[in-house]
Amino acid sequence: MTETHEIVVEKVKESKIGNIDFDNLTFGKTFTDHMLECTWRNGNWENPVIKPYGPIMMEPSAKVFHYGQAIFEGMKAFRDEDDNVFLFRPEDNWKRFNESAKRLAMPEVPEEIFMYGLKKLVDLDREWVRYGDGLSLYLRPFMIASENGVAAAPSTEYKFMVVMSPAFAYYRGDVRVIIASQFSRAADGGIGYAKAAGNYAASFYPNNLALEEGYQQIIWTDAASHEYLEEAGTMNIFVRIGDKLLTAPNNDRILNGVTRRSVIQLAQDKGIEVEVRKISVAEVKEAAESGELKEIFGTGTAAVIVPIKGFKHEEYTHELPVLNDSYASDIKESIKDIHYNRVEDKHGWRVKV
Amino acid sequence: MTETHEIVVEKVKESKIGNIDFDNLTFGKTFTDHMLECTWRNGNWENPVIKPYGPIMMEPSAKVFHYGQAIFEGMKAFRDEDDNVFLFRPEDNWKRFNESAKRLAMPEVPEEIFMYGLKKLVDLDREWVRYGDGLSLYLRPFMIASENGVAAAPSTEYKFMVVMSPAFAYYRGDVRVIIASQFSRAADGGIGYAKAAGNYAASFYPNNLALEEGYQQIIWTDAASHEYLEEAGTMNIFVRIGDKLLTAPNNDRILNGVTRRSVIQLAQDKGIEVEVRKISVAEVKEAAESGELKEIFGTGTAAVIVPIKGFKHEEYTHELPVLNDSYASDIKESIKDIHYNRVEDKHGWRVKV
Numbered sequence: 132m133t134e135t136h137e138i139v140v141e142k143v144k145e146s147k148i149g150n151i152d153f154d155n156l157t158f159g160k161t162f163t164d165h166m167l168e169c170t171w172r173n174g175n176w177e178n179p180v181i182k183p184y185g186p187i188m189m190e191p192s193a194k195v196f197h198y199g200q201a202i203f204e205g206m207k208a209f210r211d212e213d214d215n216v217f218l219f220r221p222e223d224n225w226k227r228f229n230e231s232a233k234r235l236a237m238p239e240v241p242e243e244i245f246m247y248g249l250k251k252l253v254d255l256d257r258e259w260v261r262y263g264d265g266l267s268l269y270l271r272p273f274m275i276a277s278e279n280g281v282a283a284a285p286s287t288e289y290k291f292m293v294v295m296s297p298a299f300a301y302y303r304g305d306v307r308v309i310i311a312s313q314f315s316r317a318a319d320g321g322i323g324y325a326k327a328a329g330n331y332a333a334s335f336y337p338n339n340l341a342l343e344e345g346y347q348q349i350i351w352t353d354a355a356s357h358e359y360l361e362e363a364g365t366m367n368i369f370v371r372i373g374d375k376l377l378t379a380p381n382n383d384r385i386l387n388g389v390t391r392r393s394v395i396q397l398a399q400d401k402g403i404e405v406e407v408r409k410i411s412v413a414e415v416k417e418a419a420e421s422g423e424l425k426e427i428f429g430t431g432t433a434a435v436i437v438p439i440k441g442f443k444h445e446e447y448t449h450e451l452p453v454l455n456d457s458y459a460s461d462i463k464e465s466i467k468d469i470h471y472n473r474v475e476d477k478h479g480w481r482v483k484v
Numbered sequence: 485m486t487e488t489h490e491i492v493v494e495k496v497k498e499s500k501i502g503n504i505d506f507d508n509l510t511f512g513k514t515f516t517d518h519m520l521e522c523t524w525r526n527g528n529w530e531n532p533v534i535k536p537y538g539p540i541m542m543e544p545s546a547k548v549f550h551y552g553q554a555i556f557e558g559m560k561a562f563r564d565e566d567d568n569v570f571l572f573r574p575e576d577n578w579k580r581f582n583e584s585a586k587r588l589a590m591p592e593v594p595e596e597i598f599m600y601g602l603k604k605l606v607d608l609d610r611e612w613v614r615y616g617d618g619l620s621l622y623l624r625p626f627m628i629a630s631e632n633g634v635a636a637a638p639s640t641e642y643k644f645m646v647v648m649s650p651a652f653a654y655y656r657g658d659v660r661v662i663i664a665s666q667f668s669r670a671a672d673g674g675i676g677y678a679k680a681a682g683n684y685a686a687s688f689y690p691n692n693l694a695l696e697e698g699y700q701q702i703i704w705t706d707a708a709s710h711e712y713l714e715e716a717g718t719m720n721i722f723v724r725i726g727d728k729l730l731t732a733p734n735n736d737r738i739l740n741g742v743t744r745r746s747v748i749q750l751a752q753d754k755g756i757e758v759e760v761r762k763i764s765v766a767e768v769k770e771a772a773e774s775g776e777l778k779e780i781f782g783t784g785t786a787a788v789i790v791p792i793k794g795f796k797h798e799e800y801t802h803e804l805p806v807l808n809d810s811y812a813s814d815i816k817e818s819i820k821d822i823h824y825n826r827v828e829d830k831h832g833w834r835v836k837v
Contacts, residue, residue: 158635187543187544188542190540191539192624199685203550235689273550281624282512282513296545319707329686331550332552332675354673
């Protein structure tokens with residue numbers, strides 16, 4: 132990784148870290164002292180700037196407001212007992228960011244800007260990365276279309292930015308899900324696999340309807356038949372039937388999750404049989420009835436691993452059993468051990484800042 | 485329509501209209517002196533403000549940048565020979581705006597804010613509405629999620645805004661299209677019928693690929709089979725086979741176009757047989773081969789009516805004939821006559837400002 136883009140750093144006069152109550156954080160509401168901003172203009176990335184976190188000026192005609200060219204990544208930095216700070220598989224996020232960029236007709240961000248910029252920013256605000264179970268610094272790289280003008284065409288200007296938010300756990304309380312039978316998140320040939328802003332907005336209304344029924348999330352199914360499980364919008368989904376762990380294959384509707392890939396690898400390391408294949412709703416309901424359905428859990432950067440307590444599909448409801456030998460708990464502990472540098476990093480996932 | 489929300493008006497010190505070259509306008513790049521802004525906060529719409537057009541301050545964590553809650557409408561104001569200014573079916577846009585809002589889990593905008601605000605804004609900048617064939621003032625009401633925070637949930641704050649741009653014709657030059665056989669715009673159960681920002685971002689990459697092949701637009705097909713015509717992303721689509729005019733029915737993937745409805749009505753007024761039904765790609769290609777395919781055209785507020793000169797579907801290409809009795813030309817003239825108050829307004833579509 133070479134550094135041909137010089138990063139300009141403008142530091143805050145005084146850190147606001149003293150005012151932060153790290154024991155009472157609401158996810159994604161508190162931001163660190165600094166952010167990174169880099170402008171794409173005239174076909175080139177300008178030099179990135181690290182500067183105090185604060186508002187940006189946008190014209191009301193900026194294309195992001197009208198045509199939704201906006202993508203992001205979710206990543207985390209962790210601190211170990213010896214005050215080392217690590218990122219987790221950051222190159223995977225960088226690569227996926229650029230896959231999203233391509234699908235949204237946005238410019239790719241060079242490795243040196245994304246990775247070097249991210250490390251420099253995390254390093255500058257490293258006091259914000261706290262040590263402790265469940266504690267992390269959530270990193271939000273994102274890109275938005277910043278050209279002014281309301282003609283429906285790709286923007287000619289973009290802003291790549293990184294903001295960072297100290298985080299505790301994402302979900303608190305039980306999570307039950309509705310398996311979708313009417314609404315859809317993504318189409319074949321669409322942008323479901325991209326971490327595109329528009330995918331999230333599309334899910335909020337159906338998710339509100341689920342919340343009204345007492346369910347916190349939706350497991351999306353394929354739009355064509357609603358017969359196969361896809362993902363949960365903010366998480367990939369795993370189903371344990373008997374001793375086998377199942378998850379849907381990647382396609383152009385499902386996000387290629389970094390945590391998903393890590394969970395598959397760690398499960399296999401533990402000798403668990405993992406099948407990456409289509410999972411039908413009918414199969415899940417049959418396994419529920421026969422008692423073979425042991426666990427359903429979601430995986431994602433923000434939430435890491437979230438056990439699902441129960442689900443509803445049309446009129447059918449089912450509560451998952453409470454297990455002593457839960458794969459979700461076991462694998463989550465293993466991931467956290469890697470996050471916090473408590474075990475050897477066999478797969479080379481940690482990147483020191 | 486009552487006015488319970490007082491509109492605060494802050495006028496520009498000096499209009500910039502003298503600097504505008506109305507004979508050389510690029511669509512959507514020039515904005516009038518004023519804009520409207522109205523904030524939704526704590527469950528209520530605050531009083532709208534009309535103020536000089538200019539940049540707004542947004543936190544980089546504002547939800548619109550991350551989760552794509554953004555919707556808009558496209559409308560136009562027209563001036564007649566006697567310097568009266570008219571909107572065209574504005575209530576239809578207001579209603580559709582609120583249907584989009586609902587699907588994107590955003591608050592609906594009351595009629596008095598949308599309609600009264602729009603009229604007051606157009607009235608203030610009425611000198612920007614020019615008389616002349618193809619001239620209009622393009623109005624862009626839109627709403628964006630403005631709460632700060634990167635948790636994936638609906639925003640608790642929104643901005644409703646209206647910006648306005650003097651416009652000449654939208655498309656110049658010939659338009660040829662690719663009929664989609666791989667990429668999709670919307671899924672059943674998704675947000676295709678909403679005027680949501682994310683729908684447009686999803687279409688740019690496939691449209692860029694079409695442009696590279698010399699085609700300006702895509703006619704989307706259903707994501708499940710790619711066998712039926714849907715819409716063109718910025719336009720609804722009409723096909724004339726023999727003397728019959730066909731257009732796809734509304735569903736949750738296709739925008740319920742105001743111009744589309746107007747074209748159906750005006751065609752029927754002229755005694756043209758209109759069928760609103762599924763149109764298969766195979767049917768269009770067969771009609772092309774038999775010589776029965778007379779016209780394909782797109783309809784939308786920005787473009788009004790755009791004749792399609794030719795199409796490609798997989799390896800098949802076809803050029804449309806040049807007609808003396810084109811429905812597209814005939815109906816376009818009739819719509820323009822209504823826009824510019826040159827004929828009686830039989831259907832009550834004009835609303836005087």
